[in-house]
Amino acid sequence: MAMDDRKFRILQAIIDDYILTAVPVGSRTISKKYDMGLSSATIRNEMSDLEELGYLDQPHVSAGRIPSAKAYRLYVDQLLQSGKLRSEESLPSYFNGRVQKMEEVIDRAAQVLSSLTQYTAVVLSPTGPRMRIRNIQLVSVSPESALVVIVTDAGVVRDSVVRVSRQLDADTLYTISRALTEALSGCTLEEACERMPVLMGRMQENAAILQSVHGYISEARDRNPHSHVGIGGASNMLSWPEYSDVEKARGFLSLLETREKLASIVAQQGDVSLTVRIGPETGVPEMSDCSIVTATYSTHTGRQGTIGVIGPTRMHYSKVMAILQAMGHQLTDLLGEPGSPERK
Amino acid sequence: MAMDDRKFRILQAIIDDYILTAVPVGSRTISKKYDMGLSSATIRNEMSDLEELGYLDQPHVSAGRIPSAKAYRLYVDQLLQSGKLRSEESLPSYFNGRVQKMEEVIDRAAQVLSSLTQYTAVVLSPTGPRMRIRNIQLVSVSPESALVVIVTDAGVVRDSVVRVSRQLDADTLYTISRALTEALSGCTLEEACERMPVLMGRMQENAAILQSVHGYISEARDRNPHSHVGIGGASNMLSWPEYSDVEKARGFLSLLETREKLASIVAQQGDVSLTVRIGPETGVPEMSDCSIVTATYSTHTGRQGTIGVIGPTRMHYSKVMAILQAMGHQLTDLLGEPGSPERK
């Protein structure tokens, strides 16, 4: 027995209905609501076959059937192939013209995504190998303290206060800044770390402060690559019938709180522009009944970021996929050309 | 009929028990568990009086009693006066020696607070009038774009990419940066906004880019004063029996998501170092069965921040208050003297 076209159509109807209602769907529902010209008995036989093939599960003997992860996978693959997504549900622009701070863009994107989809959205800041130092500034803040600002082509990666000895006045700090910038501009963070000892030897009178700067650079280098993780619509998950049980919801919510872990889960592997991971495919046991849909966007410096939506496996895939794709493009347009959000 | 000492002791016992169990407490419980040398009948009479006085509520005729907001208020005021908190539950230091980025400190503080209290913690970044510009930098990122970095004594308030015309090479940008810094250093953001037009007149050849800078400064000025809001333990709230009803939890959670609103609710009014707002006192209808306990910390620039814990009115006040106070001090120690977290 194999998967024929009719079985597939029935499966599709079951999935559609289940996505809509979250209630196990029975043979009568299919034969009536989706007029396939078949009686419930026939559907019943087919459903029995589909169950044997692993596409359907039955919570109880006398309940309807529920699509399995395998069924969703088939469904999504079909969606991806059929090219229906190309319709590109054109979104209005959600970013007011002005260029904003990266973090604000990310938070806003997460917020928009969650409100469009009614699921939980996660947006990861762009990451990539090409982060090079542009400028290092020591700024006097008070007689005894200064601010270290390390700027890369991806923005400010570090700003921290250090204590300085009194003889370092504004001018001296400025001189040091210039020397640092000159020596390190264009370096990656790794290279900068390696060169620092040389610099420290050359400017021994300021070794203390260079030491601090060195520390900050190496910290920035070691830091989790996703400097910012935007989350939107965490509360949406409590509306899913799947999480009417508070204990389950708790597990999910606390996962959202550990942002590094979350980022590593959501982070896109491979370079596909649209990825769907269903249930067990997420690789996270706690999320075996969730799906993650992700898309990518890229910035003018060639770095890539990820936007994602997390929902129950019973997710409105086609809608979510279309929205993510559109949003990915919108972000790429926004960040791709600095200062000109409305391109073309 | 007035509040006498015995009534107060009974009330205290009821509150203690209710905080612990979240179950309406009856007269027998008090007379047995808390040996007051009184029979349940006597307690019953007293409880009836306490109810009449408005300190107790009765969910059902045949259930025990629950402390009212008024009761908690009395309880907390007594705690505050009795000076028991002075014991100062000395916390271990939760911040590893190194000076960290302000945002990291805030997030970590929220995380620590929530895990110590098992409630939800909110930490607001310091705010205050004394934010003065220290430095403005234009950093070349690519031939066509530059990064604007605005530094104040409170750290970087803005870093955004702007598009520049090609003739603005690194040196020119540098010259502009110097001029800007010279002209605006020491100004508040308001003052800077006012002076910009003059500068633009003086440097007409670079009016475009100055225009952008002007925009960013005024944006930073208008921005919500709490640039960063750290939240910890949001998932903890799902463990409170009060929120076993998912719908209620949803309301709370979505409140946590709108950080500006949250900040304005938590933000401390007045200059008391420890504040407790109980139920209706929070001023937020959605939080009529929550309490907010806040403390303050301050930085070396004299700016004040707020740390807070949100929990059910049935909160373990004494513990939470002691922890907040200790954490407030720890943060002040950490941020009070730049570069020397371990002072004394």
Place this chain on the structure above:
DNA sequence: TGTTAGCACTCGACGACGTTGAGTGCTAAT
């Protein structure tokens, strides 16, 4: 006068039980 024992009463929580209805699998007829 304050305290306590006793008692009738209330009412939510809980388990037992029967009913209902959606859904299934199987069989026999078309």
Place this chain on the structure above:
DNA sequence: ATTAGCACTCAACGTCGTCGAGTGCTAACA
């Protein structure tokens, strides 16, 4: 190959009686 029919299963739901924690009231007591 499809479908009508039928027996069967089982979660959901409402009803009902029991249980027990808790109350208020009264009368006795120190």
